[in-house]
Amino acid sequence: MVDNQAGGKRHVDAIVIGAGPAGLCGAIAIAESIGDGTKVLVVDEGIEPGGQLPKQTHKFFGHEGFYASVRGFEIGKRLVDKARELGINFLMQTTLAGIYEDSIVAYDRNSNSVSEYTADYILIATGASERFLLFKNNTLPGVYGAGAVQTLMNQYKVMPGKSFLIIGAGNIGLIVAYQLLQAGAKVKAIVEATSKIGGYMVHANKIMRLGIPILLNHTIISALGEDRVEGAIIAQVDGKFKPIPGTEKEIAVDTICLAVGLQPSVELVAQTGAEIKYISELGGYVPVRDENMKTTVNNVYVAGDLSGIEEASTAMIEGYIAGYNIAQKITGKDMSEKITNMKNELVEFRKGPFAAKVREGLKKMGISFPGGGYREEIQQMPSSLSRLKAVIECPQAIPCNPCETSCPTGAINTGGNINGVPQVDYEKCTGCGICVTKCPGLAIFLVQQREEHSIVGIPYEFLPVPEKGSSVKLLDKNGKYVADGQIDRVMINRKEKTHIAFLKVPKGMEGVVRHFEMSTVSEESQAYICRCEEVSRNDVEKLIDSGITDYEEIRRVLRIGMGPCGGKTCRSVVLQIISEKTGVPISESRLGAFRPPVIPLPIDAIVRYAKGVGTDE
Amino acid sequence: MSEVKGAYNVCIIGGGITGTALAYSLCNLGETSVAVFEKSYLSSGSTGRCGGGIRQQWSTKNNVRLAMRSVELFEHFKEDVGTDIEYYQGGYLMLSYDEEEAKQFEKNVEIQREEGLDVEILTPKQVSERYPYINTEDLVLATFCQKDGHANPHKAVIGYAQAARRMGARIYTHTEVLGIDVQNGKVVGVDTNQGYFKCDAVVNASGPWSKQVSQLVGVDLPTESYRHQIFVTEPLENFFPMMAISFAGNFYMRQAQHGQFIMGQGDKDEKPGINYNVTFKFEKELTVKMVKLFPFLRNLRIMRHWSGMYNMSPDAQPIIGQSNIVNNYFYAVGYSGHGFMVAPAVTEALAELIVLGKTTHTDISYLNVDRFANAEVEKEKNVV
Numbered sequence A: 001m002v003d004n005q006a007g008g009k010r011h012v013d014a015i016v017i018g019a020g021p022a023g024l025c026g027a028i029a030i031a032e033s034i035g036d037g038t039k040v041l042v043v044d045e046g047i048e049p050g051g052q053l054p055k056q057t058h059k060f061f062g063h064e065g066f067y068a069s070v071r072g073f074e075i076g077k078r079l080v081d082k083a084r085e086l087g088i089n090f091l092m093q094t095t096l097a098g099i100y101e102d103s104i105v106a107y108d109r110n111s112n113s114v115s116e117y118t119a120d121y122i123l124i125a126t127g128a129s130e131r132f133l134l135f136k137n138n139t140l141p142g143v144y145g146a147g148a149v150q151t152l153m154n155q156y157k158v159m160p161g162k163s164f165l166i167i168g169a170g171n172i173g174l175i176v177a178y179q180l181l182q183a184g185a186k187v188k189a190i191v192e193a194t195s196k197i198g199g200y201m202v203h204a205n206k207i208m209r210l211g212i213p214i215l216l217n218h219t220i221i222s223a224l225g226e227d228r229v230e231g232a233i234i235a236q237v238d239g240k241f242k243p244i245p246g247t248e249k250e251i252a253v254d255t256i257c258l259a260v261g262l263q264p265s266v267e268l269v270a271q272t273g274a275e276i277k278y279i280s281e282l283g284g285y286v287p288v289r290d291e292n293m294k295t296t297v298n299n300v301y302v303a304g305d306l307s308g309i310e311e312a313s314t315a316m317i318e319g320y321i322a323g324y325n326i327a328q329k330i331t332g333k334d335m336s337e338k339i340t341n342m343k344n345e346l347v348e349f350r351k352g353p354f355a356a357k358v359r360e361g362l363k364k365m366g367i368s369f370p371g372g373g374y375r376e377e378i379q380q381m382p383s384s385l386s387r388l389k390a391v392i393e394c395p396q397a398i399p400c401n402p403c404e405t406s407c408p409t410g411a412i413n414t415g416g417n418i419n420g421v422p423q424v425d426y427e428k429c430t431g432c433g434i435c436v437t438k439c440p441g442l443a444i445f446l447v448q449q450r451e452e453h454s455i456v457g458i459p460y461e462f463l464p465v466p467e468k469g470s471s472v473k474l475l476d477k478n479g480k481y482v483a484d485g486q487i488d489r490v491m492i493n494r495k496e497k498t499h500i501a502f503l504k505v506p507k508g509m510e511g512v513v514r515h516f517e518m519s520t521v522s523e524e525s526q527a528y529i530c531r532c533e534e535v536s537r538n539d540v541e542k543l544i545d546s547g548i549t550d551y552e553e554i555r556r557v558l559r560i561g562m563g564p565c566g567g568k569t570c571r572s573v574v575l576q577i578i579s580e581k582t583g584v585p586i587s588e589s590r591l592g593a594f595r596p597p598v599i600p601l602p603i604d605a606i607v608r609y610a611k612g613v614g615t616d617e
Numbered sequence B: 001m002s003e004v005k006g007a008y009n010v011c012i013i014g015g016g017i018t019g020t021a022l023a024y025s026l027c028n029l030g031e032t033s034v035a036v037f038e039k040s041y042l043s044s045g046s047t048g049r050c051g052g053g054i055r056q057q058w059s060t061k062n063n064v065r066l067a068m069r070s071v072e073l074f075e076h077f078k079e080d081v082g083t084d085i086e087y088y089q090g091g092y093l094m095l096s097y098d099e100e101e102a103k104q105f106e107k108n109v110e111i112q113r114e115e116g117l118d119v120e121i122l123t124p125k126q127v128s129e130r131y132p133y134i135n136t137e138d139l140v141l142a143t144f145c146q147k148d149g150h151a152n153p154h155k156a157v158i159g160y161a162q163a164a165r166r167m168g169a170r171i172y173t174h175t176e177v178l179g180i181d182v183q184n185g186k187v188v189g190v191d192t193n194q195g196y197f198k199c200d201a202v203v204n205a206s207g208p209w210s211k212q213v214s215q216l217v218g219v220d221l222p223t224e225s226y227r228h229q230i231f232v233t234e235p236l237e238n239f240f241p242m243m244a245i246s247f248a249g250n251f252y253m254r255q256a257q258h259g260q261f262i263m264g265q266g267d268k269d270e271k272p273g274i275n276y277n278v279t280f281k282f283e284k285e286l287t288v289k290m291v292k293l294f295p296f297l298r299n300l301r302i303m304r305h306w307s308g309m310y311n312m313s314p315d316a317q318p319i320i321g322q323s324n325i326v327n328n329y330f331y332a333v334g335y336s337g338h339g340f341m342v343a344p345a346v347t348e349a350l351a352e353l354i355v356l357g358k359t360t361h362t363d364i365s366y367l368n369v370d371r372f373a374n375a376e377v378e379k380e381k382n383v384v
């Protein structure tokens, strides 16, 4: 730990804000290159370092060089261990409260104390915050953001409810749904306003084969309940996302989980004076930066979700790029080789169709990445498989390849680019099943046609582990019952926790059966924009109608964003309403000011610090 | 010259309290061919960043009169202008920690009383009896005027702007005046980033930018802008009705309608120039000082910290009037940190000057820029 000399500013070569994958990799790159971790300080407000990673119990996508197919929390641990080995200092449970003209101020909420720093370089990797959704009764207890659900469930081991409605079928909604199911909760449905699943098909398939409906062209209209959520009303929407009268449906749930997207947390980077721009493809307001991750302020760098909502893998690479660039300036040594290598990694990652938005967004900053150049053909399952072989059902070009890199016989390839659709060389495949347990999409099955029945091996991550010989109901890829079957055997994988359950299925059904159910398993405009100040959509619309159309004007009349959250949730919602009503796109409306501190700073802590008394008396 | 977009009798540069109140005052006199040009959003300048204090306890007769007329207008704001601006006459408590200053305060009170202002002089004991939550250590004396108070500056600007719009004025936001067209010693139009507008008179109400805007007309104004920082805490139940202010102590503080405490201080080391950054030094200095005087603050947290500009004049009094170099050029600038409170009276007088050629409610001739031509400059002492 850095010891706080009360009252005095401490100087470090580089301060890294945010200990997510981006910040950690950036800090590691700097420390490694300058050969002294003690000159690098990482500040994070979380309890443990890792950012989003400790919340993630699923295996990550990407390639194994960047920890793909390792579970999220495990990646975090490995990076943190490495950083600590290098001697990097961490200030945890400490919010970087503001970047002032004269210093960088951190607030440690544990000891209720503030400290001041100066740094030659600042790497900001504050990630993203969740978007909020307007619907009636959205302030009822029982309405959570996906991040909060994950934190409670995966970090604190507390279930926020028993039965869930999930809003949003992007990767986060799909993954949270799966994690809830793993934790034993019910998921009644996932509703998605657009006409397609935004997340990866492999993630959606994991949910669908468990029988969870994904309702496209649907939205939530209202939460139901007196003191807490007891249900929800959902409805179908038209092409303009307006609910279609008469299609309303009531669903009984005790928890509503919002997974409607992330927006970069730009407050701090904006305080440095760096230029901020609205680029919807990157998630909203983002700092303008060059291909070395440098912002328009010379010694301020950014990386990760802050610079555009993407993935842990790209966050890590961006962290390295920023870190090596900073190290290059600190040491004066030429790091261009390492930087170029990392840039090439990014190019590979961003070729795929899911990166198209990011490519578009970056183009608006004058940074171009090529698309395409990967395989898209999907391999058909061979008609006869007399020996146990891997069957891959991974139909989209996604930046992922642990199947390829994990196969001991080299039987799987993605066709030269990480985004390519994988194919199996059936000459080489021995049916060992390693790829099945490595695939983060749970998209690989093992299939064998026998005389009297067929065998289907299914990746299985639920408890209890089924017993050999027990009879089960066989389900298809939509979770529909298709036949009765039996557990032939189970391959237990204690380390990775992805077991393989081998099912006996009727002949001809080897391409159909994708899950099973054990017999023991039971079946089953008053919306507030600003929660802090209780401002409704109606209030905002009335003001806009009266001719007050500037975010800053509206904000001050209605006191939006003046509560404890500092506008983190409501800013984008208000901008959205302004844009809807005035027809001016958000990208053309003016960005309001971001003022320090980013969290309320106790006067007491400042006074004690200023007088040199240190921590709590 | 860019495309002609319109013609108005009066073009006002600046959408702060001065610009919008003037638009309203002109309309009130029947002059509705008025345009306000604001380069950003309404109240984006000093007004939206200010403390909102409204006081009449000044050290010169003229300033007391001007302030008293303003208070009269603030008292009728809701009926006249049609907006609730959180105006509250909770009083101003002026605390003196300096013997010499205290003597001056007593003299000021005499002048104020002569003008009919009801002001009390309080001993430290009286202060601590009345306000047990104030630490009166080192206090020499205090003065108090119940009729002083505060209001929400942003709401005042929006209120004036909406009223002016209803009466026919046009308000152009995100429209920056880039040039002022002067021909034969007369302003004939203004050039903006949204086009050219013809006009018969132009008013400089550009706050921090007063000097630069005046240069567009070719008239020098002796103003400089200095940063002033200010922060606001989380809310408490309302119990602190007045604005507390001290010149020797260098601070002011009030509790806003929603319960937050707003406070600021001046910094002698500030350099002139526009600077909207904030410093942590300010938070350290001000919290240490304020916690000593108002111990209850210790348990609060700072929510937001921002800065604004004081447009200073050489004698710390506003510069208001009509140019004698370019005849149809008017200015209302250099408020030196108290432009919000006097704006209603100042703009009433200025509107009269523009429309009637003379003032009828308040005399503002002493605020004309020509006063600096005289060697003697009487400095207003009551400023933070």
Ligand SMILES: Cc1cc2nc3c(=O)[nH]c(=O)nc-3n(C[C@H](O)[C@H](O)[C@H](O)COP(=O)(O)OP(=O)(O)OC[C@H]3O[C@@H](n4cnc5c(N)ncnc54)[C@H](O)[C@@H]3O)c2cc1C
Pocket (backbone or CB within 6 Å): A017, A018, A019, A020, A021, A022, A023, A043, A044, A045, A046, A050, A051, A052, A053, A056, A059, A060, A061, A062, A094, A095, A096, A097, A125, A126, A127, A128, A171, A172, A175, A176, A265, A268, A303, A304, A305, A306, A310, A311, A312, A313, A314, A315, A598
């Ligand atoms: C449910 C879910 C599933 C995902 N699955 C995958 C996947 O399979 N593969 C993949 O590649 N990516 C995945 N991602 C995305 C990945 O987690 C993020 O892209 C990645 O974490 C971004 O890293 P980051 O370092 O930019 O930000 P984060 O990980 O969000 O870290 C930001 C850190 O900054 C800290 N911080 C913010 N503000 C302050 C402040 N003022 N003071 C101090 N600290 C501050 C935060 O506490 C946080 O620790 C998933 C994300 C989610 C939510």
Ligand SMILES: Cc1cc2nc3c(=O)[nH]c(=O)nc-3n(C[C@H](O)[C@H](O)[C@H](O)COP(=O)(O)OP(=O)(O)OC[C@H]3O[C@@H](n4cnc5c(N)ncnc54)[C@H](O)[C@@H]3O)c2cc1C
Pocket (backbone or CB within 6 Å): B013, B014, B015, B016, B017, B018, B019, B037, B038, B039, B040, B041, B042, B043, B044, B045, B046, B047, B048, B049, B050, B051, B052, B053, B054, B175, B176, B177, B178, B205, B206, B207, B208, B209, B213, B228, B229, B230, B264, B307, B308, B309, B310, B332, B333, B335, B336, B337, B338, B339, B340, B341, B342
């Ligand atoms: C921290 C702080 C606290 C204060 N506290 C108080 C207080 O308690 N009581 C009080 O009475 N006063 C107070 N003041 C002073 C008060 O804020 C100002 O005197 C007053 O707001 C001035 O109003 P204005 O309309 O003249 O200027 P402003 O509000 O600054 O408006 C000028 C406007 O002109 C615009 N502009 C400038 N150039 C151009 C151009 N070329 N084209 C178009 N538009 C242009 C600007 O964008 C700006 O919006 C305080 C000031 C500060 C900074």
Ligand code: SF4
Pocket (backbone or CB within 6 Å): A389, A390, A406, A407, A408, A409, A410, A411, A412, A424, A428, A429, A430, A431, A432, A433, A434, A435, A436
């Ligand atoms: S089952 Fe084994 S051999 Fe076959 S593809 Fe998978 S890892 Fe390779």
Ligand code: SF4
Pocket (backbone or CB within 6 Å): A202, A392, A393, A394, A400, A401, A402, A403, A404, A422, A438, A439, A440, A441, A442, A443, A444
């Ligand atoms: S099959 Fe391969 S590419 Fe597809 S999700 Fe699994 S590991 Fe990734």
